[in-house]
Amino acid sequence: MLLSRTADSLFWTARYIERAENTARLLEAATRLSNVGSSTEQVSNEWESAVLATGMEELFEERYGEASARTVVDFLAFSEANPSSIRSCLEAARANARSVRTAITIEMWETINAAWLELKRYRTFGQSRGELMEFLRFVKQVALSIDGIANRTMLRTDGFSFFQLGSAIERADNTARILDVKYHVLLPAGDRVGGGLDYFQWTSILRSVSALTAYHWVYRESLKPWLIADLLILNEKMPRSLASCYGNVTRHLDSLSKTYGRQGKAQRMARSIHSEFRNRDIDTIFHTGLHEFVEDFIGKNNKLGGTIAEQYLF
Amino acid sequence: MLHSHMLATPSANLQAQLIWGAMTAFDEMSVDGSQCRTPYDLVRTWLDSLDPEALKRQSAEAEMLFRRIGITFAVYGEADAEERLIPFDLIPRIIAHDEWLQLEKGLTQRVNTLNAFLADIYGPRECIKAGVIPADLIDQNPQYRPEMIGAKLPGDIWVNIAGIDIVRVDADNFYVLEDNARTPSGVSYMMENREVMMRIAPEVFYDHAVEPVDNYGDELLQALQSVAPANARKDPTCALLTPGPFNSAYYEHSFLADKLGVELVEGRDLFVRDAVLYMRTTLGPQRVDVIYRRIDDDFIDPLVFNADSMLGVPGLMTAYLAGNVTLANAVGTGISDDKAIYTYMPELTKFFLGEEPMLKNVPTWRCREPEALSYVLDNLADLVVKEVAGSGGYGMLVGPKSTKDEVEIFRAKLKANPDDFIAQPTLALSTCPTFIGEGVAPRHVDLRPFVLSGTNGVNIIPGGLTRVALKEGSLVVNSSQGGGTKDTWVLAR
Secondary structure, eight states, X not given: OOBHHHHHHHHHHHXXXXXXXXXXXXXXXXHXXXXXXXXXXXXXXXXXXXXXXXXXXXXXXXXXXSOOHHHHHIIIXXXXXXXXXXXXXXXXXXXXXXXXXXXXXXXXXXHHHHHHHHHTTSOOSSOOHHHHHHHXXXXXXXXXXXXXXXXXXXXXXHHHHHHHHHXXXXXXXXXXXXXXXXXXXXXXXXXXXXXXXXXXXXXXXXXXXXXXXXXXXXXXXXXXXXXXHHXXXXXXXXXXXXXXXXHHHHHHHHHHHHHHTOOOHHHHHHHHHHHHXXXXXXXXXXXXXXXXXXXXXXXXXXXXXXXXXXXXXX | OTTOGGGTSOOHHHHHHHBBTTBOOOBSSBSSSSSBOGGGHHHHHHHHTSOHHHHHHHHHHHHHHHHHHTOOBOOTTOTTOSSBOOOEEEEEEEEOHHHHHHHHHHHHHHHHHHHHHHHHHTTTOHHHHTTSSOHHHHHTOTTXXXXXXXXXXXXXXXXXXXXXXXXXXXXXXXXXXXXXXSOOOOHHHHHHHHHHHHHHOHHHHTTOOBOOOTTHHHHHHHHHHHTOOTTSOSSOOEEEEOOXXXXXXXXXXXXXXXXXXXXXXXXXXXXXXXXXXXEEEXXXXXXXXXXXXXXOGGGTOTTTSOTTOSSSOTTHHHHHHTTSSEEESOTTGGGGXXXXXXXXXXXXXXXXXXSOOSSEEOOOEETTSHHHHHHHHHTGGGEEEEETTOOTTTTEEEGGGSOHHHHHHHHHHHHHOGXXXXXXXXXXXXXXXXXXXXXXXXXXXXXXXXXXXXXXXXXXXXXXXXEEEOSTTOOOOOGGGTEEEEEEEEBOO
16 A cells, blocks of 8 residues: 555656656667768758657747757757756656655665766766767666666565556657657658668667667567567567567556455556557558557557556545 | 742853853863863774874765765755755764763653643643743743643653753753754754764774664654554554655655655645544555654644645644544644743753752743843843744854844844843853864764653653754854754763
């Protein structure tokens, strides 16, 4: 049993940390692609789609207008005006963790607090590419540490489940959003199959979810767009795939219903979403429309977050 | 009149002894700068083994540890200082074994008196009837809560957690400077200072018998559970009520909830139904039996006190007075923090316990009494003047450390509202060796031990919070006024 407010804060601490890490990966992938040095038009698209993948495009246009390396890095990494920027996420995670200081372990608190202190050391404007890379590495490291600490130090009680639910739902959302923005490069495009730029686009998708190496180990063949989609949507072995995230979501919701001796709408919803992944293959998804599938998922995933909050009185 | 000012006015002899400058402050480590008092032998040896550079390094390491742990303290009125560290001084403050035994007895007596006094003023009012204390001092005190008249509390205990501020002026004399019976803070520093000290200088603890302080959480939980309502379950549910993360002592609240293993709740986590208190949980409403509240009376229940309070719980007083939940400390204990009430503590001890007070009060002039007032006005530049309801070092005048203008401003305040003030001689507070960046120098200190009362008796963890005035010559140790803290070692033999 937990205070409802505590469950809420644990859920959101995990979400913010996960979001910070995902944004760091997006920026890494975009930076890398802009290094390739192809036509400027394509490169600028890359920055734009990074913003699109975070779902903050309206605020971005209002504040900056044009998407370039400078504006997008500023917006996604450091902007205080962007509630989903890496800095805002780390600050929100810390504020949430502080308000439930007793529900997390000392190690977890010290790490989140140290990250927040460390954040102040980074220049928020006019940094070199090297400094930016260093910053993004730091953010990923923080997320990895917190994940590890959660697994190594937290009691396996309901608090742990709420924390893990936050991670899984946010992670699924991030993977789905990348697919939502990039689905068109995965679609069969007639004459333009597997050109140089496509290849970079595909690797860029995989990099933004740390899945490039995984792809080769799982499929043992050269990059195929439908296999990339398979990996990110259906493959349960891939920790950032939608199916894998929903494996975690259902597991932790089941664990809550066991602890509390009752289950509700959230459990039923999660199971129904999870079964959609099990009963489908990638051909059917392409056939019925990749874009529609992903959009539909983003909506359901969001709704589940709301249902969990309702069921446990956040 | 029994409560004549003569009872409170210090003798000429004592005054001379206490007034700052009339004699050099007593240094707890070395009487004359060379000779080391025995209890400090281990500190001397440790300091001798370190060069100034090593001391500086360890000091920096300690600060880093505190920052990482997140022990911070917000200072009201400083916008950019949402979270500031209270400076920690590495050099511990020592209390000899037999000194502690004396203090322990005196503190127990003091807190027993406070509990008897509170039970009496909200009950039969014997001390007023007997003329020990004037009725208007009680009835017109803003901290007196008529809602509590006739309240029956488990074990008749009103002050479950007290912080009694103690100062020392020489080898033999400890004085009580203030009683804190509302929501005394600082105990987390007592525990964390020890933790950091043991991480930084484990070698000092080796072989030396210093009384541990880390069982405070267990003792506090026992004291809280002991006062659960009679109708509570066998294993009563306690919770710590905090105003939230923006409160200056929030770190301490979360720290204590962790040590107690109880939920850290805010007002919005609680609700009252049919005069029973519940917290909102993921499993639905759960009954709460004991609230360790770190919120002042004024904010605890908007239906009874401050109606604008968002921090409290509507209906909490109903549940409390119905005996369905215990609040620790009780509502209405703030009156014993009043500095005018303080001046009557020696007489109250005699009256309620029939004992001679073991801990002395600092001699005090009650400015409400005309003769005392005229003396205070004549000697303003030599005295410390405090607001009776003030705390945290705010609203006070330290005569010898103030400009002429400041003294005159206070003179006007005193004349306008003499009832609001008391005055005391400027004490030559004892000093302790303190690391000041370039080396070690004596700085003034006080001590706040924490006294727990439950139906299981009075319990004091050997130690407390030592506060140190870091500025040379300064006598103000409050953390809100730039004071620091030290680890406090009570020697086990």
